[in-house]
Amino acid sequence: MSALRDWLVSVDRDRRQAGLVRRTDARRNPGSGSGLLDLASNDYLGLGDDPRVRAAAIRAIETYGAGAGASRIVTGTTAGHDELERELAVLTGQPSCLAFSSGYAANIGVLTALGSPDTLIVSDEHVHASLIDGARLSRSPVRICPHNDVVALEALLRDREQTRAVVVVESIYSVLGDATDLARVAALCATYDALLVVDEAHGIGVAGRGRGAVHAAGLAGAPHVVVTVTLSKALGTQGGAVLGPPLVREHLVNTARTFIFDTGLAPAAAVGAAEACRIIAAEPERAGELHRIAALIADAAGVPHAPGAVQSIPADSADRAVAAADALFDEGVVVGCFRPPSVPDGVSRLRLVARAGVDPERAVRAARLAARLSREEVRLG
Ligand SMILES: Cc1ncc(COP(=O)(O)O)c(C=O)c1O
Incomplete structure (x- = not known):
């Protein structure tokens, strides 16, 4: 342990010197009653605290219990999960949906299930850590595209050796807050026979009157577009999902390790998010x-x-x-x-x-x- 301990001490010192120490601090939680002005949380629409979402989550606990109890493919699927997948698909205009226990798990699940040593993944250089990890774990060759550079993207797709390709972007980027030109990127993907994976973590509830940037770009239901979302931002709860062609859903249920080997999303989060979807559509x-x-x-x-x-x-x-x-x-x-x-x-x-x-x-x-x-x-x- 002493070699490992020495290393921990030294990286800790380096972090402190660089001003890069992170911390957890419950006092900074701006939950109801704190009086703090919350310009930090991702509860973009305030739905985490909405009485209707709270009531739906409580009802789900009373109906299904506090946890899913098993993987979705064992006993962990409840009618609450079906309700969530239906409501998310309706909100975003997608033909099918599969819920995961987090947005992180959804992104890793979709890229590892779609990638392979003979499928090129082209990933924008600003994508979230979950997509980077998913691409790495997929065993695909990965090319990083300069941020939002459609000319470079076209060259990467045109000059590739692999027949299959997956392009990975976010609709709205998480740190800089800028957007992808989805219509252009999707058109390039169609031209060069690539599948487009769009992370809408920061788009759902926000872009396109709440239905997301993919819907606003007229791409909902496009056969070469797959969308991932988190339930933990505008939807106010916790969890994630992949939306797109039913064939992709079927493939994920059977191959996505973060779906198969993970306990199902807590029913309260699923049913709370389903209620949030209805509110976003209605308001x-x-x-x-x-x-x-x-x-x-x-x-x-x-x-x-x-x-x-x-x-x-x-x-x-x-x-x-x-x-x-x-x-x-x-x-x-x-x-x-x-x-x-x-x-x-x-x-x-x-x-x-x-x-x-x-x-x-x-x-x-x-x-x-x-x-x-x-x-x-x-x-x-
Ligand atoms: C762009 C993006 N994708 C995925 C995630 C992961 O979502 P979750 O927090 O539900 O795991 C986040 C969360 O911060 C994100 O910003």
Whole structure:
């Protein structure tokens, strides 16, 4: 153990010196009653706290129990899981859906099930860790495409040696908040006979009046497009799903290891998210409110207005980002603080999340303050 212990001590010291220590801190949870202004959580539409979603989750616990009890293919599928898969498919306009226990598991499941040594995976350089891990685990040859570069993407698809190819993007990127030109990328995939996997973790509930960016681009149900989502952001609960052609669903049920060898999603999360889907479809004004707050935050911070909920403010250094987030917390505002390796361009930043239901004036004041505090020359304390 002493060699391993020495290594742990040394990497811990390096992390501290680089200002890259992460922490867990329950005081920063902006749950109901805290009085904190929540510009950090991914509960974009406030549905995690919606009485209808809470009631649906409680009903599910009373009906099915606290956990799924087994893998979905043993005894872990309940009518609540069927309800979720139906509601997600209706909301996004997709022909079929398979729920996983997290968005992370969904992404690993879909890429490992679709990849193989003779299938090229072309992945945008800014995709989430779960997609990177999925591509690595798939044993596919992987080519990284420069971020949002459709010319480079075309060259990679055209010049490939493999007959099969999978292109991996996010509809709205998680840290910088920018979007993919889905219509162009999907057209390229059709031309070069590639399957397009779109992670809509930050698109569902937000883009296309809540139905997602794939739906807004007219691609829902396209035979060469597969969508992954998380239930843990705009849907307010926990879990993930893959949506697309029924043949893909069938393949995942039979081959995706993160589906087969994982206990099913907790029924409360499934049924709560099903209720969230119905609310999003019936109340598109929630997404509209989120976009109005996003524009106010971006303007107040003096940063380009990103198309999703996440508005990103670059900080002068990793230490400065942490100090600014701490100073904002002292003012009752919770923001995200992202540093390497969680930032694709290596720039530490504050990440302000626009959420339906926050007080616009408070959000604007917080965004102005965040932009000031992110600069080294501004004195703190
Ligand atoms: C783009 C993206 N994909 C996938 C995930 C993973 O989702 P989950 O938190 O449900 O595992 C996240 C979560 O942070 C994400 O931002």
